[in-house]
Amino acid sequence: xxxxxxxxxxxxxxxxxxxARVSTLDVLLAAGRALSHHEVExxxxxxxxxxxxxxxxxxxxxxxxxxxxxRLSGEDRTWRFSAQGSHTGxxxxxxRCERCGMTRCLSDLKPAxxxxxxxxxxxxxxxxxxxxxxxxxx
Amino acid sequence: xxxxxxxxxxxxxxxxxxxARVSTLDVLLAAGRALSHHEVExxxxxxxxxxxxxxxxxxxxxxxxxxxxxRLSGEDRTWRFSAQGSHTGxxxxxxRCERCGMTRCLSDLKPAxxxxxxxxxxxxxxxxxxxxxxxxxx
DNA sequence: TGTCCATTTGCAACATTGTTGCATAAAAAG
DNA sequence: CTTTTTATGCAACAATGTTGCAAATGGACA
Numbered sequence: 183x184x185x186x187x188x189x190x191x192x193x194x195x196x197x198x199x200x201x202a203r204v205s206t207l208d209v210l211l212a213a214g215r216a217l218s219h220h221e222v223e224x225x226x227x228x229x230x231x232x233x234x235x236x237x238x239x240x241x242x243x244x245x246x247x248x249x250x251x252x253r254l255s256g257e258d259r260t261w262r263f264s265a266q267g268s269h270t271g272x273x274x275x276x277x278r279c280e281r282c283g284m285t286r287c288l289s290d291l292k293p294a295x296x297x298x299x300x301x302x303x304x305x306x307x308x309x310x311x312x313x314x315x316x317x318x319x320x
Numbered sequence: 321x322x323x324x325x326x327x328x329x330x331x332x333x334x335x336x337x338x339x340a341r342v343s344t345l346d347v348l349l350a351a352g353r354a355l356s357h358h359e360v361e362x363x364x365x366x367x368x369x370x371x372x373x374x375x376x377x378x379x380x381x382x383x384x385x386x387x388x389x390x391r392l393s394g395e396d397r398t399w400r401f402s403a404q405g406s407h408t409g410x411x412x413x414x415x416r417c418e419r420c421g422m423t424r425c426l427s428d429l430k431p432a433x434x435x436x437x438x439x440x441x442x443x444x445x446x447x448x449x450x451x452x453x454x455x456x457x458x
Numbered sequence: 459t460g461t462c463c464a465t466t467t468g469c470a471a472c473a474t475t476g477t478t479g480c481a482t483a484a485a486a487a488g
Numbered sequence: 489c490t491t492t493t494t495a496t497g498c499a500a501c502a503a504t505g506t507t508g509c510a511a512a513t514g515g516a517c518a
Contacts, residue, residue: 198514200466219504234468239505241466259397259475260504336485338495357475372497377476379495397504398475 197248205231206241207265210251216262335386343369344379345403348389354400 192199330337
């Protein structure tokens with residue numbers, strides 16, 4: 183998606199299209215996988231955009247708030263952010279490579295799942311993380 | 321499990337049975353659910369046992385290392401520790417209450433799962449976290 | 459295009475969670 | 489009870505994230 187389209191997207195939603203937000207969403211969309219705060223920071227630096235740490239945290243929060251990205255908790259106790267499939271709204275499983283730590287959204291993967299919870303528990307959502315090796319690490 | 325039995329357990333495995341380790345494992349076993357570092361610290365304080373923060377971190381690491389407990393990453397970017405079902409060794413799903421944050425091991429729950437990964441990905445392990453409301457929060 | 463105002467940004471300081479190095483204390487073996 | 493190995497406590501550090509506030513900026517409207 184082009185930067186211009188991203189600006190258009192913000193405009194349509196009556197959201198302020200600041201450079202920080204446009205660039206950050208651009209990075210997330212281009213990545214095609216879930217990125218940590220640090221990875222986003224590096225990617226922005228590569229594009230010549232340098233944001234304050236705090237601003238980036240707030241920008242990512244903003245994108246999640248506006249459902250333009252979603253947040254998933256990694257194994258290393260850091261948040262990961264992804265712009266993939268956030269338009270669909272439905273929770274999808276994730277894949278995490280045990281070697282390189284890469285996390286990818288498996289948007290197209292539909293696990294068939296049958297669960298029965300103990301008495302008194304109310305089901306709301308299931309989060310499935312599959313761990314293994316990605317193509318680059320096999 | 322009694323403290324004496326826990327000491328016996330350590331002795332059998334030729335592990336040093338220090339008060340810190342015995343009390344910590346005792347807390348985890350009695351809890352019946354996954355506890356954060358802080359929750360363990362509080363539980364130990366209630367028992368009159370006060371450990372240094374660092375010692376507790378190392379003790380928990382030790383228990384995980386010796387397969388007497390296992391570690392799972394919570395939604396709030398903190399590790400949770402549980403002594404439930406660690407003897408079995410097989411990964412089991414977890415339940416997390418969206419209201420009170422309680423995490424419980426669903427040792428007896430066997431989800432039927434069929435997944436197909438994209439080309440080039442190698443499956444190793446699946447982690448299933450079900451979110452919802454626990455009996456106390458409905 | 460210029461002005462105004464609510465919102466965003468950057469900076470500094472702080473909070474939480476976890477880790478490392480090292481001297482001292484304690485467990486277990488003989 | 490002595491010795492040896494290992495665990496503990498303390499201090500300092502590291503990574504990740506948050507809060508308060510003054511200054512800068514986006515966007516609406518004249």
